[in-house]
Amino acid sequence: MKVWSRFLIISLLALAGAIAMAPAAYAQDEDPGALAGIVVQVRFADQEDVNRLAAVYDIWQVDHGTRTATVFVTPAQFHQLESAGYAPVVDSERTQKWVQLADLAVSGSRTAGGVPGYACYRTVEETYTTLHQLADQHPELARVVDIGDSWIKVQGGIEESAGYDILALEVSNFASGCVKPTFFLMAAIHAREMTTAEVATRFAEQLVAGYGQDPDITWLLDHTIIRIVPHANPDGRKMAEGGLYWRKNRNDTDADACQNPTSPYQGSYGVDLNRNSSFKWGVSGSISRDDTCSQVYIGPKPMSEPETEALEHYMRSFFADQRGPNDLDPVPADAGGVMISLHSYSPVILFPWGWSATASPNDSQLRTLGRKFGYFTGYRVCQSGEFGCLYQTSGTTDDWAYGELGVASYTFELGTDFFQSCNDFETTILTGTLDALTFAAKVARQPYQLPAGPEIVTATVSITATAQPTQVVAGTPMTLTVRADDSRRGPDSFGAEPVEAIQAVRYTHNAPSWLGDTPAAMGPADGAFDTAGELAVAVVDTTGWAPGRHLLLVEAQDAAGDWGPPTGVFVDIALPGATAPPVLVTADDPVCHPFFLPVVSHDGSG
Known part of the structure; x- marks a missing residue:
């Protein structure tokens, strides 16, 4: 290890000398042998071609749209690419950044906190x-x-x-x-x-x-x-x-x-x-x-x-x-x-x-x-x-x-x-x-099912009159309003995801539906669930609710029958004339979902 460490230091010092003599930017036609490493852009023909490149070279990024790979190469590899019929083009910006970081490695610079030069990243x-x-x-x-x-x-x-x-x-x-x-x-x-x-x-x-x-x-x-x-x-x-x-x-x-x-x-x-x-x-x-x-x-x-x-x-x-x-x-x-x-x-x-x-x-x-x-x-x-x-x-x-x-x-x-x-x-x-x-x-509970369902993207509670608008006096009816959306998908690459109309919305109080709490249905705000994005409402009776912070969990189902994951909304309950305590109110004796949990040592021995 000591031999390699000395070699690394000597090599970096040699690189530092090359850096000192190198210009701040690198033209596309400059001799790549002037530096110990170069970042280049390489055009490839097809998938098999990029697979072959990745088997030999350090591929940083692949853009199949332009059929271009960002590759780090040594001078010898640069000429090897040319000999193989490729036309590598020096990426001046990325090469310069690599040079600057190599200079940092040589200098041994350290800062009081964070990675040197990048304070947002903890060591x-x-x-x-x-x-x-x-x-x-x-x-x-x-x-x-x-x-x-x-x-x-x-x-x-x-x-x-x-x-x-x-x-x-x-x-x-x-x-x-x-x-x-x-x-x-x-x-x-x-x-x-x-x-x-x-x-x-x-x-x-x-x-x-x-x-x-x-x-x-x-x-x-x-x-x-x-x-x-x-x-x-x-x-x-x-x-x-x-x-x-x-x-x-x-x-x-x-x-x-x-x-x-x-x-x-x-x-x-x-x-x-x-x-x-x-x-x-x-x-x-x-x-x-x-x-x-x-x-x-x-x-x-x-x-x-x-x-x-x-x-x-x-x-x-x-x-x-x-x-x-x-x-x-x-x-x-x-x-x-x-x-x-x-x-x-x-x-x-x-x-x-x-x-x-x-x-x-x-x-x-x-x-x-x-x-x-x-x-x-x-x-x-x-x-x-x-x-x-x-x-x-x-x-x-x-x-x-x-x-x-x-x-x-x-x-x-x-x-x-x-x-x-x-x-x-x-x-x-x-x-x-x-x-x-x-x-x-x-969605960790059922990742092969829940993502197909809609999301609840907004959830609010309101009452007609209260001294403190963020709180509900126990026994006061409140209105729960949510928006369900089945269309939230990423860019349509490699196919598109089907979008379905909302079919049902429901909520539970303090415990999720899969733990045995009976859900209460919510109705469509406009009279019908018939689009992929819907407002749903329900009047919630808070009679008998204990003072404290309660949790409502809201789920939606689409026309294909898929339920999505729940979204939570807090309701702070107070007694008349009092302020709700900031403590969570939990469900009584929840029924646990039967997930597998093997007994294995976590002491590092596996």
Whole structure:
């Protein structure tokens, strides 16, 4: 390890010299040999062509509309592309950014908080501090679980690092004894993808802060458990925080073979953890190469890396095996659980299969939920291995979760850069992604059914007269008004989702319909349910309601018979002349939904 570290430093110093002599921008006809690495745009002919490119080169983004791939290459690879008949064009803007980050890595610059140059992104240590703070300050809602160790920690540490625990934050109302469905969110399995861990951490913060304040978050944590791993590859992330475009973990078994003095980036050692899963590992036709220095090196065997092992064992501890052993075995329609892996970049929502262009046996249902995510993010949605989407991959985490366990699994490719600017992250990525993650949690109970139904997009309560308009005096009738919408889908890429008229709307009080509470029907505000977007109303009798904050859960059904997930609305009840106390009023003795929960150790041993 020390030999490789010295080599890396020497190579970066050499690169710094090249940077110092290089102009600030790079013309398309400039000699690419002047730099250790270049970002280029390459035109490809068809799907098979881009698959071949991805088998050899570090593909950053693929645009099938223009048949252009964004590729990082060494000077030798630039000329190799030319010799193969391609006409690579230097991407001056992205090359310059890579140069600047390499300069940062050489300088060793550090800041008081956040990733150097990107203060909006917490470091690994800062992220872990946040997780522990959430658990310490809200033990009833959050707990930190050590699910395993990074490669460096398993080796006993190295000179510059002791390695890391891989931590999960589990968020739920733990006072409830019910066994709950799970939404599992993981991020940063590819170290250089800066936005991902921060999105996951901010989602955790939003959940904990929203309990009792946001009606949807409140019912979600009462009836769902959300498990979040912000850093699936902490060793690699630490390298990226220094300005390197590091992708893989830090398994240095073959580091000596990767000592390429012309490109410390392209010659990076390690295993691509998103090619190392034990489902369809290294299958024929996949782009996952067995070259140890490749950015998509699959590892010496399935689940060879401790990070991969930790993730697979952790998911097996709470997800039931809901799918048969054959490729064409479908998952039952009433199966539960959602898994999302956050990546960047290329604004797209991906779902299995990645290892094959053939559709999975649950393609229609996976596509439906994906299009819901596309509504919130504005991203196109496609099966990652299908023609025209991206390119084929094997051994990926989402293929494993769906293929092995039948979990509705997705990859979100966020934004337009690995090191996304903080302004772009805050203004164009964060809010839509958080909304999509919240929806994922809302449908985790039945992700193969609920996304086909309508959403309740607004819900309000009103009364005719009150001293405090935000409160209802117990026994006073109130009007509940909601809007149901069956048309909220993402861009029509790879087919369109059917839109149905609203058929029914109903609500329950303090407990969801699936736990035995009898729903009350709501009527159409205009006299008929006959369009895809409808207002529904009901007069709610509050007689006998205890003082406090009550929760109404509203669901809608479309003409195809599909019920969507509930949306919550708070009602604060007060006694005459009094102010409603800010405490939640819960249902008496709710009947728990019979979800599978195996008893497995969470001490990192699997």
